[in-house]
Amino acid sequence: MNNNRLSKRWFKRAPLVAVVGAALVVLSACSASTPKATPTASTKALVIGISLSLTGDFADPGTAVKKGYELWADTVNAKGGVLGRQVVLKIVDDLSSPTQVVTNYQNLITRDKVDLVFGPFSSLLTVPASQVADRYKYAFIESAGGGPKVFAQKLGNLFFIQPGPIVKQGDVFADYILALPAAQRPKTAAYPSLDDPFAQPIAANIQARFEAAGIKTVYSGTYPAETPDLTPIMTKAIASKPDVIVSGTQSLDAYQQVKALIQLHYNPKWLYMSNGANSPVEFPSKVGAANTEGVFSSGDWFPSSTATGSADFIKAYIAKYGGDATGIDNSSVEAYAAGQVLELVAAKTGKVDNATIISTLHSGTWATLLGNLSWDAIGEPQGSYLLVQWQKGKLVPVYPAAIAQSAPEAPKPNWAG
Amino acid sequence: MHTLIQGVILGVLTGGVYALMASGQTLIFGVMKVVNLAQGAFVIASAYLAFTLFTQFGIDPLVAVLITTPLMFGIGVVGHWLFLRPLRREDATELSILITFALALLVEGILSITYHTTYRSINTSYANKAFDIGGFSVSAVRLYGFIVSCALLVLLYVILQKTRFGRAIRATVQNPQSATLLGVDSNRVKAYGFGLGIATAAASGSIYGLLFPFNSGSHYDLISRLLSVVVLGGLGSIGGAVLAGVIIGVVSSVAAVTWSPTWSEMTFFVVLLLVLLIRPQGMFGRVERGAL
Numbered sequence: 048m049n050n051n052r053l054s055k056r057w058f059k060r061a062p063l064v065a066v067v068g069a070a071l072v073v074l075s076a077c078s079a080s081t082p083k084a085t086p087t088a089s090t091k092a093l094v095i096g097i098s099l100s101l102t103g104d105f106a107d108p109g110t111a112v113k114k115g116y117e118l119w120a121d122t123v124n125a126k127g128g129v130l131g132r133q134v135v136l137k138i139v140d141d142l143s144s145p146t147q148v149v150t151n152y153q154n155l156i157t158r159d160k161v162d163l164v165f166g167p168f169s170s171l172l173t174v175p176a177s178q179v180a181d182r183y184k185y186a187f188i189e190s191a192g193g194g195p196k197v198f199a200q201k202l203g204n205l206f207f208i209q210p211g212p213i214v215k216q217g218d219v220f221a222d223y224i225l226a227l228p229a230a231q232r233p234k235t236a237a238y239p240s241l242d243d244p245f246a247q248p249i250a251a252n253i254q255a256r257f258e259a260a261g262i263k264t265v266y267s268g269t270y271p272a273e274t275p276d277l278t279p280i281m282t283k284a285i286a287s288k289p290d291v292i293v294s295g296t297q298s299l300d301a302y303q304q305v306k307a308l309i310q311l312h313y314n315p316k317w318l319y320m321s322n323g324a325n326s327p328v329e330f331p332s333k334v335g336a337a338n339t340e341g342v343f344s345s346g347d348w349f350p351s352s353t354a355t356g357s358a359d360f361i362k363a364y365i366a367k368y369g370g371d372a373t374g375i376d377n378s379s380v381e382a383y384a385a386g387q388v389l390e391l392v393a394a395k396t397g398k399v400d401n402a403t404i405i406s407t408l409h410s411g412t413w414a415t416l417l418g419n420l421s422w423d424a425i426g427e428p429q430g431s432y433l434l435v436q437w438q439k440g441k442l443v444p445v446y447p448a449a450i451a452q453s454a455p456e457a458p459k460p461n462w463a464g
Numbered sequence: 465m466h467t468l469i470q471g472v473i474l475g476v477l478t479g480g481v482y483a484l485m486a487s488g489q490t491l492i493f494g495v496m497k498v499v500n501l502a503q504g505a506f507v508i509a510s511a512y513l514a515f516t517l518f519t520q521f522g523i524d525p526l527v528a529v530l531i532t533t534p535l536m537f538g539i540g541v542v543g544h545w546l547f548l549r550p551l552r553r554e555d556a557t558e559l560s561i562l563i564t565f566a567l568a569l570l571v572e573g574i575l576s577i578t579y580h581t582t583y584r585s586i587n588t589s590y591a592n593k594a595f596d597i598g599g600f601s602v603s604a605v606r607l608y609g610f611i612v613s614c615a616l617l618v619l620l621y622v623i624l625q626k627t628r629f630g631r632a633i634r635a636t637v638q639n640p641q642s643a644t645l646l647g648v649d650s651n652r653v654k655a656y657g658f659g660l661g662i663a664t665a666a667a668s669g670s671i672y673g674l675l676f677p678f679n680s681g682s683h684y685d686l687i688s689r690l691l692s693v694v695v696l697g698g699l700g701s702i703g704g705a706v707l708a709g710v711i712i713g714v715v716s717s718v719a720a721v722t723w724s725p726t727w728s729e730m731t732f733f734v735v736l737l738l739v740l741l742i743r744p745q746g747m748f749g750r751v752e753r754g755a756l
């Protein structure tokens with residue numbers, strides 16, 4: 048009886064039960080899918096905070112660095128991100144100010160709680176910024192601060208993404224000259240250099256090695272950055288007709304030196320310029336393409352590079368920003384390589400936390416666009432730059448032999464005028 | 465000895481260009497008692513104009529002078545009307561320093577936005593050419609620049625000495641009150657005088673752009689050099705400015721060739737300091753009245 052009543056009641060309520068049941072099923076289905084939508088350690092975006100000089104004195108190179116970081120983020124995200132995490136770059140402008148850069152990294156780390164940070168542009172800004180990162184135990188992978196003051200801090204969290212400290216950029220030219228048979232080496236040298244921490248020390252390093260090897264210094268002098276006219280200085284530098292001119296230059300002064308040498312009708316057997324002459328577009332446009340032949344310079348990357356991922360990088364760069372390979376600023380390449388290093392750490396360790404990055408990068412070599420990189424305890428890179436020479440209108444790596452695409456051309460052909 | 469003579473040649477040629485730049489500066493002071501801190505900025509603006517005319521239309525910078533000079537004259541007249549005319553006579557000289565500095569910053573800002581801060585240089589077909597004269601190298605650009613500077617200085621001299629307008633300017637320089645009483649419209653003379661001073665910046669800008677790389681901030685170094693030249697020559701004296709330009713050009717070049725590039729840059733300021741100590745009115749300056 049009771050059973051009947053129960054069953055009648057059951058049947059009367061069956062539609063309700065069915066609706067509730069269906070709802071429960073839907074809910075359970077929903078709840079079953081919920082964990083997939085909840086952020087977990089593996090799917091949460093990897094936020095990298097970067098302060099860059101997008102305005103102010105360093106606006107142009109700062110923008111080039113931004114291009115490199117953004118291109119890397121796009122490329123790695125297209126591949127599924129770093130350990131499955133999409134990379135999100137949080138880039139803030141520091142106005143090229145060493146004060147603002149400190150505020151920016153402080154905010155990125157403490158307020159925005161970014162997962163990682165990358166470095167700003169220039170040694171001037173890297174020094175204070177790296178101290179902030181060090182205070183919060185953040186790894187400081189940076190591609191544009193390689194001056195002596197950066198390494199003098201002896202920070203354990205910093206890694207400079209270039210083949211060597213900037214002041215050793217010209218050592219590869221000394222290596223090449225001193226590897227020549229004694230009879231073929233230059234006998235006399237002149238060292239006209241810009242009074243700049245990234246120019247004069249490069250020439251001074253070469254001078255010390257040349258003098259130790261018996262190459263006589265006939266001129267050594269520095270000129271201030273605001274010198275508009277280098278012709279009188281070059282007049283003095285060539286007075287003793289040096290075989291080799293080693294110029295610690297940046298960019299403008301390199302073009303001015305070349306112009307002065309052409310106008311003074313003096314052609315040394317070797318001409319090395321630390322910077323300026325390594326610009327694939329600016330140098331020929333400023334001094335005339337025909338006058339570039341035989342000029343040496345050095346750098347960390349050139350469009351003809353065969354280093355890891357170079358061809359893919361160029362392709363991706365042109366697809367995103369247009370232009371051609373010769374228009375790529377090295378600051379973009381170095382920033383991209385900073386991202387590559389992070390990817391390599393993640394691939395090797397399966398982690399991307401700051402402690403892992405710091406402990407991992409202090410050993411081993413890391414294959415990037417800039418060749419194989421490695422660092423000592425204070426983040427100073429242990430590799431060497433490439434010696435390049437203008438040959439038939441192109442910058443060609445000529446030394447060391449392992450990466451040379453052509454033999455060095457010496458003596459230098461005469462100026463085209 | 466060869467190096468020294470080479471240094472003197474370079475100095476004379478460069479000094480000629482400084483002379484032209486400084487003549488405009490000193491003319492403005494002579495006529496209006498205005499220390500024009502914007503002269504360097506107008507030289508750089510003219511260099512940019514020459515750069516644009518060369519890269520966009522293929523007009524040689526030395527030919528472009530024919531276009532930029534009237535343009536800068538117009539800008540000078542309008543600039544005077546807008547910024548300097550409203551100043552009260554009694555404190556015009558002091559205030560003009562602030563006003564013209566502000567004008568320099570305004571010009572710099574406009575150039576920065578228009579051309580960005582990348583250094584530019586004007587590379588003509590003869591940019592690297594040099595003549596070999598008696599074993600000494602003479603750069604074609606410097607020589608042409610020097611010749612154009614000299615020609616324009618002669619033209620300026622003729623305008624000031626031989627024309628009615630020039631007489632009005634000289635009269636205003638020597639005694640503004642008497643000039644006004646004799647029927648000289650001093651406001652117009654001041655406006656045209658300022659325009660003429662700025663117009664010299666047009667030609668100097670073309671030559672400066674041929675000789676040196678420049679960006680919007682280059683006017684700071686330039687104005688400090690120009691002030692040294694003008695003070696040495698004597699404020700208000702065009703002849704003094706010409707001679708001072710050549711002297712400082714030669715001293716600076718010879719210092720770089722024989723001594724040190726750092727001291728070469730210092731020569732401008734050493735000269736300035738010595739003049740202020742020994743003869744504050746400069747070589748040809750007069751304490752009370754102008755000396756055009």
